[in-house]
Amino acid sequence: MPYLKAVIKETLRLYPPTPLLLPRKSIEKSTLEGYEIQPGAIIHVNIWAIGRDSKIWENSEEFIPERFLNNNINFKGQDFELIPFGAGRRGCPRITLGVAIVELALSNLLYAFDWELPCGMKKEDIDTNGKPGIVMHKKIDLRLIPANHILIQYTYTLFRWWLRIAS
Numbered sequence: 387m388p389y390l391k392a393v394i395k396e397t398l399r400l401y402p403p404t405p406l407l408l409p410r411k412s413i414e415k416s417t418l419e420g421y422e423i424q425p426g427a428i429i430h431v432n433i434w435a436i437g438r439d440s441k442i443w444e445n446s447e448e449f450i451p452e453r454f455l456n457n458n459i460n461f462k463g464q465d466f467e468l469i470p471f472g473a474g475r476r477g478c479p480r481i482t483l484g485v486a487i488v489e490l491a492l493s494n495l496l497y498a499f500d501w502e503l504p505c506g507m508k509k510e511d512i513d514t515n516g517k518p519g520i521v522m523h524k525k526i527d528l529r530l531i532p533a534n535h536i537l538i539q540y541t542y543t544l545f546r547w548w549l550r551i552a553s
């Protein structure tokens with residue numbers, strides 16, 4: 387389970403579903419790291435870029451879930467290097483439900499099936515790029531072939547049972 391959670395964190399670091407969060411509007415003039423922000427300015431927080439910043443993340447472009455195994459970084463909105471659910475008073479109010487759904491779906495898909503690439507395709511051929519947009523979708527759909535090993539085991543058990551009765 388800790389590894390599955392680390393995989394989900396690493397996925398949300400590299401592929402946040404909302405790469406620019408929801409836009410904010412500045413209500414008063416302020417200065418941030420030398421940049422003047424005028425009242426009324428629309429502000430987008432680029433969490434896609436934060437997630438890939440090499441000053442924050444070692445080997446930032448690589449998918450390494452292990453980086454989350456030995457630290458307490460979480461996405462509840464306190465660790466600003468990882469905010470796929472946003473932060474502050476307009477942050478996502480249903481983080482727990484969202485994470486539970488992802489954990490449940492992913493663990494069931496992994497438990498029930500073995501996954502293979504379509505014939506002739508190598509893992510290097512997988513295109514992991516996303517399309518620009520408020521919500522990020524994959525540029526090229528991922529195609530995988532499920533091998534339902536639970537069903538195969540069940541059929542095999544039934545077959546052996548039938549053989550024993552028939553003989």
Ligand code: HEM
Nearest residue numbers: 403404407408470471472473476477478479480483484485
């Ligand atoms: C993996 C699943 C989810 C992700 C990645 C996600 C992400 C986000 C993000 C990035 C925001 C904007 C936060 C900001 O701009 O600071 C947001 C807002 C919101 N989310 Fe989620 N969310 C998820 C699941 C859910 C679920 C399951 C619900 C409801 C059942 C939900 C309800 C909302 C609502 C109502 C807001 C608007 C909050 C506001 O404007 O005050 N989200 N979510």
